[in-house]
Amino acid sequence: MKKSRQQVVITGDLDGDLPQPNQLSPYFALMRRYGVRGTFPATADFVESYPEVIEELLKGGHELAGHGDRHERFDGSWRGQKARLDDMRARIKQACGVTVVGFRPPWLAHNPATYQAMKEAGIEYSSMLLRKAFIHRLPPFGSIYRAPGFPGWAGLWGRISRRFYPQPPALPHWVDGIVEVPITGPDDHKLLDASGGPGFGAEEWEKVGAVWAAALDQTPGSGVFVLQAHPARMVGGFLGALDFFIGHARKTGAEFQSLHDIAAAFRARVRNHG
Numbered sequence: 001m002k003k004s005r006q007q008v009v010i011t012g013d014l015d016g017d018l019p020q021p022n023q024l025s026p027y028f029a030l031m032r033r034y035g036v037r038g039t040f041p042a043t044a045d046f047v048e049s050y051p052e053v054i055e056e057l058l059k060g061g062h063e064l065a066g067h068g069d070r071h072e073r074f075d076g077s078w079r080g081q082k083a084r085l086d087d088m089r090a091r092i093k094q095a096c097g098v099t100v101v102g103f104r105p106p107w108l109a110h111n112p113a114t115y116q117a118m119k120e121a122g123i124e125y126s127s128m129l130l131r132k133a134f135i136h137r138l139p140p141f142g143s144i145y146r147a148p149g150f151p152g153w154a155g156l157w158g159r160i161s162r163r164f165y166p167q168p169p170a171l172p173h174w175v176d177g178i179v180e181v182p183i184t185g186p187d188d189h190k191l192l193d194a195s196g197g198p199g200f201g202a203e204e205w206e207k208v209g210a211v212w213a214a215a216l217d218q219t220p221g222s223g224v225f226v227l228q229a230h231p232a233r234m235v236g237g238f239l240g241a242l243d244f245f246i247g248h249a250r251k252t253g254a255e256f257q258s259l260h261d262i263a264a265a266f267r268a269r270v271r272n273h274g
């Protein structure tokens, strides 16, 4: 029997202001050097404001997904949310010619009506549930990442955490007619900026990369690992963390795909019983 390979998706949301549009170029250059394609959910506001970034992204063969019309929570009725998704898709299409089929809401904020809104708007997949590879609800989670020997004992820690905290599966699954591809934690925000987090600095990029590598090693062989590494955050020294992670994933024989690739393959394989 052929051993199934791990599938890895590099993702990073594009929103907010960029002091310099070309500050993301080293990120895309790193992806190009490895020949890796990823998925980047962008707000319509961002796509309209930074056409040169979107052009570079598309030239790299990456997938552009939707991150909302503007950087605000998705909540309320499905009709209101659908109107925003329609606006998002129309404006992105108008700005760069791409019809987005995937969606990740700002801050992953959504409610049960979001799934109906996505279905009515023609969205095929979402990536908005968080699967935590390590426990980090137990305070203070930051010190765990700085404890001696970490991530040597990360596997054991992960098993304990999964026992006590129910999580979405590591695989794509149906939620109300939408294919959901969960994000694997911890994301860059948690490790770099979150209050109570380890607050890793740029010179500690190797630790950030090692945490991600350990999280990948915990993902079951047939699982899908979705990394959240924002291009606007992975600048300067921090880019080393992404370099470290991609190099590690390569060594383990993982396959790099886009979220759309993953969702489409799942859709073709598993009929919707939801």
Ligand SMILES: [Zn+2]
Pocket (backbone or CB within 6 Å): 013, 014, 015, 067, 071, 105, 106, 107
């Ligand atoms: Zn965002």
